[in-house]
Amino acid sequence: MQKSFLIVVIVAIVGGLAIHQFVPALSASIAFFAGAIIAALLFKLLPSALSQGDGEYSGPMMTLYVGNLPYRVHEGEVKELFSQYGEVCSVRLVRDRKTGRRKGFGFVEMPEASAQQAMAQLNDFVFQERTIKVREAKTQDSDSTEKNPV
Structure with missing residues (x-):
């Protein structure tokens, strides 16, 4: 744009x-x-x-949760890893609010077909000496309904 x-x-x-x-x-x-x-x-x-x-993709998107990341990893390194399986729209690595240090997990947004392939290939993959976990990210709506059932 x-x-x-x-x-x-x-x-x-x-x-x-x-x-x-x-x-x-x-x-x-x-x-x-x-x-x-x-x-x-x-x-x-x-x-x-x-x-x-x-080059903007307009089809269905999926957000992946990526856990057990090395604390020293940068967004560019994660993007490079996931881009082997398709276009990566965004990478967000979560940081501690007080210290600014990374918490070891983050989110990757990709087209749905590429995300499915990346999830299958990269779950339990050794990345910078850590075995990462890749799952479909839960929505905030599903988290709030589980905590406060109606």
């Missing part, structure tokens, strides 16, 4: 300069405003052409 926004800004600036060149009687701010409107219209009318290169 950031790439699309950058394209719109560039088109707005170029459009504003072009309008100002062809109609010099208009002030630069009005020309820029007109360029921004034209860019916004193009962005709305041609969304597929502008967003093809983003």
